[in-house]
Structures are given as C-alpha cells and as structure tokens.
Amino acid sequence: GENVEQHPSTLSVQEGDSAVIKCTYSDSASNYFPWYKQELGKGPQLIIDIRSNVGEKKDQRIAVTLNKTAKHFSLHITETQPEDSAVYFCAAPKRGLTGGGNKLTFGTGTQLKVEL
Amino acid sequence: DVKVTQSSRYLVKRTGEKVFLECVQDMDHENMFWYRQDPGLGLRLIYFSYDVKMKEKGDIPEGYSVSREKKERFSLILESASTNQTSMYLCASSLYIRVGGNTEAFFGQGTRLTVV
Numbered sequence A: 001g002e003n004v005e006q007h008p009s010t011l012s013v014q015e016g017d018s019a020v021i022k023c024t025y026s027d028s029a030s031n032y033f034p035w036y037k038q039e040l041g042k043g044p045q046l047i048i049d050i051r052s053n054v055g056e057k058k059d060q061r062i063a064v065t066l067n068k069t070a071k072h073f074s075l076h077i078t079e080t081q082p083e084d085s086a087v088y089f090c091a092a093p094k095r096g097l098t099g100g101g102n103k104l105t106f107g108t109g110t111q112l113k114v115e116l
Numbered sequence B: 001d002v003k004v005t006q007s008s009r010y011l012v013k014r015t016g017e018k019v020f021l022e023c024v025q026d027m028d029h030e031n032m033f034w035y036r037q038d039p040g041l042g043l044r045l046i047y048f049s050y051d052v053k054m055k056e057k058g059d060i061p062e063g064y065s066v067s068r069e070k071k072e073r074f075s076l077i078l079e080s081a082s083t084n085q086t087s088m089y090l091c092a093s094s095l096y097i098r099v100g101g102n103t104e105a106f107f108g109q110g111t112r113l114t115v116v
Helices: none
Strands: A004-008 A010-014 A019-025 A033-038 A045-051 A057-058 A062-067 A072-075 A086-093 A105-107 A110-115 B003-004 B010-013 B019-025 B031-036 B042-051 B054-057 B065-068 B075-078 B086-094 B109-113
Touching: A004 A086, A010 A105, A010 B065, A019 A033, A019 A086, A019 A110, A033 A062, A045 A062, A072 A086, A105 B042, B003 B086, B010 B019, B019 B031, B019 B086, B031 B065, B031 B075, B042 B065, B042 B075, B054 B065, B075 B086
Parallel strands: A010 A110, B010 B109
Antiparallel strands: A004 A019, A019 A072, A033 A045, A033 A086, A057 A062, A062 A072, A086 A105, A086 A110, B003 B019, B019 B075, B031 B042, B031 B086, B042 B054, B065 B075, B086 B109
16 A cells, blocks of 8 residues: 655744755655645644646645655645644555545655744 | 534543544535544554435544445544544535545544544
C-alpha cells in the first residue's frame, strides 16, 4: 500500500518568513495530493490539493509543488502569520478493495509555530 | 455550512467496557471514515464505509468494529476497551466519485477517549 513520509515534524519560523514542508510517497500510481491544516482543538481541514496532471498550484500565500519523477510534493507558505500556527498533514490516495479512490494515507504531521 | 458532528468531545471509560463513538454528517456523503490520531503517528485509518451497511477495514481495525445503518451516521465500536485505545478519534466524510475520484474529506472535531 501507499507509504507517506513527512518532514520536518516540527518547524519554527519568524513571522513574515516562509515555511516549507515536504512529503514523499511510494505508489507511482497516486494522482491526488491534499494538504490538511489542524488547528488546536479542531479536526483537520483541507487547505490545498494538487492532482498529478499539474506541477504547481497556488492559492494566495499557499502553494503546493509536485515532482512525480521523484515522488515528492511540498507545501509552501509565504509571509507566515501567527494564525498559520497549526499541525499540517500531507496525504496520498490509499488503494483498497473499492479501487483506491476516496481513502487517504496521511503523513505523520508537522507542527508549525510562527513566532512574533 | 457543511458539518460532521461527533457525539462527544471527551470521553473517559473503564477497561473492558463496550464503547460507542457516534458520527453524523449532513452532506449526503457516501463515504465515511474513522481515523485514530496519535502523536508522531499521524492519522491512521481504522475503518471505511462507502455505502449503507458496507464497510472495509483500514490499517488498524483490531479491537474495533463499525456500524452504518443509515447514510448519515457511522458508529465506531470498541468491543472491550483497553488502555492502548486511549487516543483522539476523528470521523470524516467525503463525496464518492466513481472515476478518478478523490474528493475533499470533511472532519469532525474529534473525540478524545481515555481508557482507565
């Protein structure tokens, strides 16, 4: 099955700096890579996703890049703000009896702290 | 506003008790999931359901069972709670797409279960 590795486990940046979180995956057939943000006391929430037919996607201060050859994808947050402090999870599709769609394997998470 | 609601935020149970965790979604989603979240391990899939009365084991199903009698409700059952099942439990739902289908997963706020 799919194996997703995520680094770093913790990341501390100064407000206004950029933050980068990286994930690798094992299944070359994977075609969908979402990123979730989990704030304290809440469930994870999708912030951006990318499909394998594009190499980069941006949404304001957040971008995701995908390198299919190397099987890795990264989350980039620019001009970080205190409200970006949270746990971030990457994910990739997980194959299963129902054909693989809709289930995800998650990375182990990155605790991002944006310091004033 | 889309919503996945878990019946309890915090739960304390005794070893050997039968525990029910309830989850309800109001988005008419076909897919529902139960994940377990532990520090350093990310989110691990316990069970998945893609239709009423249909279920599929995830990565860590041992000691758990599920019930989906109605489309909007997915229950996680700990047959005989043990201390190693102390964890955060997250329910999620997503829309089913037959082809190329990975869609956003919406999470509940989580249930922190302590087994003493």
